Amino acid sequence: MPNEGRSKLDSADLNRVLRISGKVRSVFEKYEQKEGLNEAGGILLGNVAEDYVEIMDVTVPNRFDLGNFFSFVRARIPAQLRINKAWKKSSGSKIYLGEWHTHHEVKPSPSLDDRQMIAKAFKETKMEIDFLYLIIVGLNGTYWVGKQTGNGLIKVDNFEIS
Numbered sequence: 001m002p003n004e005g006r007s008k009l010d011s012a013d014l015n016r017v018l019r020i021s022g023k024v025r026s027v028f029e030k031y032e033q034k035e036g037l038n039e040a041g042g043i044l045l046g047n048v049a050e051d052y053v054e055i056m057d058v059t060v061p062n063r064f065d066l067g068n069f070f071s072f073v074r075a076r077i078p079a080q081l082r083i084n085k086a087w088k089k090s091s092g093s094k095i096y097l098g099e100w101h102t103h104h105e106v107k108p109s110p111s112l113d114d115r116q117m118i119a120k121a122f123k124e125t126k127m128e129i130d131f132l133y134l135i136i137v138g139l140n141g142t143y144w145v146g147k148q149t150g151n152g153l154i155k156v157d158n159f160e161i162s
Contacts, residue, residue: 018133018145018159019054021046025161027058028137033102039072041065041101043079044133045086047093055133057086058100071113072101096125098133098148108138110146115153122148 024044031040042059059082061067064075086094099118103109110118118134125132134153136144145156 015051015158017052018147018156019052020135020159020161021054021056022162024055024058027060028100028135028143029141031060031102032137032139032141033069033104034139035104037104038067038069039102039104040067041072041074041099043074043083044097044100044135045083045094046097047090047095048097048129053097053133055097055135056094069104074099074101095129096127096132097129098135100135100137102137103144104139106139106142108136108142108144110134110136110144110153118146118148118153122150 033039040061042061042065044055045057045059046053046055048054059074059079061072062075062078064078066073066075083096099121101114114134114136118132122132130149132148133156134144134146134148138144143159143161145159146153147156
């Protein structure tokens with residue numbers, strides 16, 4: 001049965017603004033991949049409204065994650081536990097919105113591995129939304145933001161960071 005009676009929060013509204021909280025921006029700044037540091041990353045958590053999506057929280061690397069200068073692989077089980085906890089604590093309003101990680105470049109862009117990772121997450125994740133975000137944190141406060149849908153990964157320019 002399609003959607004099992006649940007309504008999807010539709011990604012078709014291209015005017016929906018992505019809001020990234022100041023708390024999240026601070027985490028991104030802390031983990032910026034300066035010279036000699038490994039890639040870092042985690043999951044994006046937040047809520048979806050009619051005219052915006054807000055990323056309110058992110059996870060940070062833990063001892064189960066694998067990172068080196070050129071890649072970051074997030075451990076699945078600790079991330080899922082964090083998603084479940086956020087969802088339960090918020091009575092279902094804070095949900096998984098995607099993935100983030102760092103690149104050691106001023107103009108970050110997704111690699112083929114990044115594109116495959118977010119497409120796989122989109123395909124395999126059971127969720128109320130029909131999109132996921134991918135944020136790549138570059139050097140000097142730069143970002144690449146993409147939105148994965150059933151039609152692929154597209155760059156998003158309609159975002160604001162508080």
